[in-house]
Amino acid sequence: xxxxxxxxxxxxxxxxxxxxxxxxxxxxxxxxxxxxxxxxxxxxxxxxxxxxxxxxxxxxxxxxxxxxxxxxxxxxxxxxxxxxxxxxxxxxxxxxxxxxxxxxxxxxxxx
Amino acid sequence: xxxxxxxxxxxxxxxxxxxxxxxxxxxxxxxxxxxxxxxxxxxxxxxxxxxxxxxxxxxxxxxxxxxxxxxxxxxxxxxxxxxxxxxxxxxxxxxxxxxxxxxxxxxxxxxxxxxx
Numbered sequence: 001x002x003x004x005x006x007x008x009x010x011x012x013x014x015x016x017x018x019x020x021x022x023x024x025x026x027x028x029x030x031x032x033x034x035x036x037x038x039x040x041x042x043x044x045x046x047x048x049x050x051x052x053x054x055x056x057x058x059x060x061x062x063x064x065x066x067x068x069x070x071x072x073x074x075x076x077x078x079x080x081x082x083x084x085x086x087x088x089x090x091x092x093x094x095x096x097x098x099x100x101x102x103x104x105x106x107x108x109x110x111x
Numbered sequence: 112x113x114x115x116x117x118x119x120x121x122x123x124x125x126x127x128x129x130x131x132x133x134x135x136x137x138x139x140x141x142x143x144x145x146x147x148x149x150x151x152x153x154x155x156x157x158x159x160x161x162x163x164x165x166x167x168x169x170x171x172x173x174x175x176x177x178x179x180x181x182x183x184x185x186x187x188x189x190x191x192x193x194x195x196x197x198x199x200x201x202x203x204x205x206x207x208x209x210x211x212x213x214x215x216x217x218x219x220x221x222x223x224x225x226x227x
Contacts, residue, residue: 009151033208035215045201045218091153097208098169099144099216103153 002027004094006102013082014110020067021077021105023092030054032096034068034075039089039104048090051075084109113138117202117219124192125227132187132222134202142205143185144169144216145177147198154201160185161207192226199223 003026013019025034036048051059051068058066063083067076079086087109092102115136124130136143144159146169156169160179174196176188185204189196202219 006153033214043199043221045203047215050215093216095208095214095216098156098159099203100156101146101154103151 002029002094002096002100004092004100004102006090006092006105008105009103010106010108012108012110013079013086015082015084017082018078018080019082019107021079021090021092021107023075023077023102025073025075025092025094025100027073027094027096029096032094034066035093035095036064036066036075036077037091037093037101038086039091040085040087045091049077079107082109084111113217115202115204115217115219117200117222119222120220121223123225123227126193127191130189130192130224132189132200132202132224134185134187134219135183136185136202136204136217137183138204138217139182140204140217141182141207143179144203145175145185145187146201146203147171147196148201148221149198157187157200192224194226197224197226 005024032053034051038046038048049061063080065078089104094100118133141162145157146154155171158177160166200222203216205216206214
């Protein structure tokens with residue numbers, strides 16, 4: 001069965017600095033998708049970035065980028081120039097058919 | 112506007128009193144799903160549906176029922192709620208997994224359920 005692991009329950013970053021959130025997953029499939037979702041205090045789930053497993057190029061969305069290592073089954077999220085509005089719970093998710101979520105990392109941004 | 116709606120947003124009820132949380136999407140998505148979110152456990156899938164009249168259990172289906180009679184609606188039913196079902200519930204929808212076309216999941220705003 002597929003699993004998604006986020007080993008950092010909580011992270012802190014200074015405003016304007018860079019932070020990396022870790023995610024590893026376990027699968028025997030070759031085709032799948034990976035996502036990072038952000039959940040601010042409003043509780044709304046917001047898609048941050050997505051990655052297709054067949055693409056070698058790492059996805060980038062403005063200040064957000066991923067380091068996708070397919071062989072290592074690793075999918076980390078890098079947030080550059082951190083802003084106060086980035087403070088939230090971040091969930092890593094895997095999709096092959098259904099979706100599987102990690103347990104989340106709470107990111108605090110310090111002014 | 113493309114969206115997933117859930118009702119109610121907040122609900123306090125008592126043990127054993129049947130309740131239904133509605134979910135509706137306007138994006139013509141085939142795939143719909145229910146999750147519960149608990150501290151330290153992330154989002155866990157309760158039930159999902161690949162299309163009308165096709166539903167299947169997720170990781171934590173005990174105590175829940177669903178139905179998919181129409182493509183846009185996917186209600187979650189708690190026949191006899193218990194305090195351990197106190198949680199934050201999310202409905203979500205997406206297009207099916209196709210292998211090459213990335214299809215994100217769209218989430219509803221969440222329903223905070225408290226069972227006393």
